[in-house]
Amino acid sequence: MKDLMVKAERISEYIQDLLDEDQTVGVSVCIVEGSSTIYSQGFGLAQLWPVPRAMTPDTIMSIQSVSKNFMAVSILQLVEKGQLQLDSPLSTYLPYFRTTDKEQSDKITIRHILSHTAGFPADLGIANMIAPNVREIFSDTPDEFQEALNHYGLTEHELKNIKKREDVTKWFKKVELETEPGKQWEYCTDGYVLLADVFEKITGQTWERHLTEHILTEIGMDRTTADADYTQNDADSSRYFMGPQRKETPFPINPIAAPIGFLYSTANNLGKYLAFHLSGKPSVLSMSSVEEMQMPISRVSSDWYPAGWKYGLGWFTGTYKNETIIEHGGGQMAVRALISLVPRRKLGIVVLMNTDSSLHRKINRKIMDILFEEVISP
Secondary structure, three states: OHHHHHHHHHHHHHHHHHHHHHOOOEEEEEEEEOOEEEEEEEEEEEEOOOOOEEOOOOOEEEOHHHHHHHHHHHHHHHHHOOOOOOOOEHHHHOOOOOOOOHHHHOOOEHHHHHOOOOOOOOOOOHHHHOOOOHHHHOOOOOOHHHHHHHHHOOOHHHHHOOOOHHHHHHHHHHOOOOOOOOOOOOOOOOHHHHHHHHHHHHHOOOHHHHHHHHHHHHHOOOOOEOOHHHHHHOOOEOOOEEOOOOEEOOOOOOOOOHHHHOOEEOHHHHHHHHHHHHHOEOOOEOHHHHHHHHOOOEEOOOOOOOOOOEEOOOOEEEEEOOEEEEEEEEEEOOEEEEEEEEHHHOEEEEEEEOEOOOHHHHHHHHHHHHHHOOOOOO
């Protein structure tokens, strides 16, 4: 216990020193061991204006692509119920799905989309560009919004025609695959909207309702939601700030694309989520399915990770200091999130930030450095 207290003090001092040096606005951290929270603290500010408000481990924050992991759990729940098979083509469940090459797109399976090996290009843009406040996001110059449309090869007419998730699936008919399905990893965030579409067609209910009733409530994640209005109006909700001027950015809102990155949670709630992945909760998912999610499928071709890292079903997998690490990050504009599992040590680490910085990864690894240190008896 004394050793843990000393390590906790070192973690706190390290994070506070980083914030002072980097002018990062706020950081929220939670660490779990097995099913127990062993560290939980907020640093800096969740809000600057009109009145400064401190960041806490219960501050609700955007978690961006960490949301994909919840979508993956939902799909595995359907597999356990026998309602879906991971290696069945998506078109089996959504007959209106196709790309420019129907023969190839008919080979795309649920597993391919979960693991980002469907052959989709990485920069489709459709899921993010349908955000209701997209013009506010691209507002630095009069032409920025149009430049973004041009970059993605999109039109305003296309965006206006996206009213529901099925419309995103049907939009894929214009997508030209870059590789044959299953041959190569390419992180396509838009694909997770297709997973929500297939989930809703199979179950007949919204993914958000299922998420709340069969995942969040079961785990006790009472401050996790897809409801942006609720999040913004909560008394302990973060805002997001870019650059040394700490310019407040548009609030991340995108209900149709919630599964790709528009859930909101807290460090403490995500600690409970990691405890579920470490210790199991049969009412949510069997340990065999939890382990299947973590099994690496394809080598990652990305600047995010060093050589040797791979992707499974909603998880990146690799090693750090000879320990297997299972994790997923998320980020957009001034949102940064990272959840990590260290299975052998039964550790789970959550780092959330409201600033455009890579410090969340630095903090995450420093926490591991400190926790991995062995106690040497006198």
